[in-house]
Amino acid sequence: MSVKIKIAVDAMGGDGSPKKVIDGIIHNNQSNKNNFYKIFGDKNKISPLIENKINKEFYEIFHTENAIKSTDSPLEGAKRGKDTSMWLAIQSVKEKQADIVISAGNTGALLVVSKLNLKMIENIDKPALSALWPNKKGMSVVLDLGANIECSAKNLSDFSSMGAALYNSLYPDEIANVALLNIGSEELKGNEVIKETYQILNDKKSVNFNFSGYIEGNHLMDGEVDVIVSDGFTGNTV
Amino acid sequence: MSVKIKIAVDAMGGDGSPKKVIDGIIHNNQSNKNNFYKIFGDKNKISPLIENKINKEFYEIFHTENAIKSTDSPLEGAKRGKDTSMWLAIQSVKEKQADIVISAGNTGALLVVSKLNLKMIENIDKPALSALWPNKKGMSVVLDLGANIECSAKNLSDFSSMGAALYNSLYPDEIANVALLNIGSEELKGNEVIKETYQILNDKKSVNFNFSGYIEGNHLMDGEVDVIVSDGFTGNTV
Structure with a gap:
């Protein structure tokens, strides 16, 4: 069995989440069986959207009820704590549990929380979009x-x-x-x-x-x- | 007879000048008989392009052989002297011989020469495009x-x-x-x-x-x- 690419997904970010995010995962899974999705967010909302759509070998849900809002300032978003879906998704990359993190949520918070957790590459001062x-x-x-x-x-x-x-x-x-x-x-x-x-x-x-x-x-x-x-x-x- | 709007035109500015500029005048004249064109540039090049296309009551050519180049810096353009087609066209507005000036030529030079000649409206510091x-x-x-x-x-x-x-x-x-x-x-x-x-x-x-x-x-x-x-x-x- 080949080693899958582990993708940490913040399921609670962006308009129409978590449905739109989960639909994206289902869509990707149809053409690419090489990805494993680590899905961070509210299990009660996510499970009904993904069950029976994707084989369980392709994903795991990490439950949390806390989420950063799109209306938060970057700092407000970061201050919501270490148990938001975005923070946990980013942290899984830091801990090498995932290879990459994806979020459609608050962009400013994504930058701040990523920079806090993952730091910058040496000699690079600022991240860019x-x-x-x-x-x-x-x-x-x-x-x-x-x-x-x-x-x-x-x-x-x-x-x-x-x-x-x-x-x-x-x-x-x-x-x-x-x-x-x-x-x-x-x-x-x-x-x-x-x-x-x-x-x-x-x-x-x-x-x-x-x-x-x-x-x-x-x-x-x-x-x-x-x-x-x-x-x-x-x-x-x- | 109604008073025509007097338009000073720098015929020697822009790609394909003076032909493209004169074609524009002819095109405008077909649908609008209320404009009078004061055309600044090389009479030997302009006359063959406009004669028999527009009635002489609608235009006058002001001959000069000097012109600002598109490759001039704004300052180089201004320094070419007061007998360039652009300078003369702008000056005609200053002297109230024309109501408005049009040029497809060197934009930087147009700004600098216009500001030198026409000055700014009171309390406005900078012109804008x-x-x-x-x-x-x-x-x-x-x-x-x-x-x-x-x-x-x-x-x-x-x-x-x-x-x-x-x-x-x-x-x-x-x-x-x-x-x-x-x-x-x-x-x-x-x-x-x-x-x-x-x-x-x-x-x-x-x-x-x-x-x-x-x-x-x-x-x-x-x-x-x-x-x-x-x-x-x-x-x-x-």
């Missing part, structure tokens, strides 16, 4: 999408490495082209942080990715760039 | 689209008044709903400048527009807001 955006040729990794309103050149440089690493995990045979989202493609345009980041990335010449300079908003869909780096304010609004 | 964006119900005025990389709360507050004035000139019977582009609709989200602007606009209660608070990027097309205010960096990339 990332997503895959479609382009004319495939998909681009885009970050940060709102975790950090104001970013330093160090942060943006870190995001370039983090985005390239994510891209490489998705497309192991490719070297990522990384670009900074800016208001022009010429070196002299943009704010001071952007220009400083440009210098850092241009001088560093990372072996893990190619630095392609700036990308303008109207070229995001062209597919020439695999990783698009931005501060969280601009990335979120775009 | 604006456009009309379609939404589900009509059009929204959006500004700033790239003139000002970094903006103070005073600037964003000014842009609100300027955008509302533009909206009112287009739709005289409506009171504009003005909103600030932000990463969330709650008061506590965003950077310090955005929050300070929120306070200014909320306290001021302008009679010229309704302040509707924040708008998120995913609601730009909803049509609930008539004027969308942003710093130039975010506005340009969005």
Whole structure:
């Protein structure tokens, strides 16, 4: 028997939870028998949704009645305690009981509780929110999408490495082209942080990715760039 | 005979000039006989494009061979002298020979030369670039689209008044709903400048527009807001 990937799922986060979350698990299980779901949340609500839909060998429910609300501030969410479905799901990764954690819940709380529990990779100062955006040729990794309103050149440089690493995990045979989202493609345009980041990335010449300079908003869909780096304010609004 | 609106046109700016610019004039003249075009640029290139296409009562060509290039920096453009097609077109507004100036040329130079010649309205510190964006119900005025990389709360507050004035000139019977582009609709989200602007606009209660608070990027097309205010960096990339 192959070893399954263990996915910790916060069943109580997001609109329409836990039904929408459990439906997602059922949907995934139909095409992928290689995942094991560690489901954190209210057993009385979750069990009726999943029983007889998925074989019991694929999941386990970890009961808790406490949950972070979508209206909580990040700090309020963290302060709800160590027995919320989100906290327990994250903790299972920390304790190496799970390989990865998924939550559709309060994004700010997810960041804060994750950072508290899992800490940062050495030399990386801030976490970032990332997503895959479609382009004319495939998909681009885009970050940060709102975790950090104001970013330093160090942060943006870190995001370039983090985005390239994510891209490489998705497309192991490719070297990522990384670009900074800016208001022009010429070196002299943009704010001071952007220009400083440009210098850092241009001088560093990372072996893990190619630095392609700036990308303008109207070229995001062209597919020439695999990783698009931005501060969280601009990335979120775009 | 009614008095025509006098439009100063920089014929030498933008890709495909002067042909594209002159084609635009011809196109406009077909449906609107109320405009008179003061065309600034190289007469030898312009005349063959417009002769026999438009009656001579609708236009006059002001010859100059000097023009600002798209590759000029704003300052380089301004330094090309007072006989460029763009400078002369702007100057005709200053001298009240024209009511309005249009250029598809170097945007940075257009801003700098306009500010030098026409000055700012009293109490307004910075000009802004604006456009009309379609939404589900009509059009929204959006500004700033790239003139000002970094903006103070005073600037964003000014842009609100300027955008509302533009909206009112287009739709005289409506009171504009003005909103600030932000990463969330709650008061506590965003950077310090955005929050300070929120306070200014909320306290001021302008009679010229309704302040509707924040708008998120995913609601730009909803049509609930008539004027969308942003710093130039975010506005340009969005």
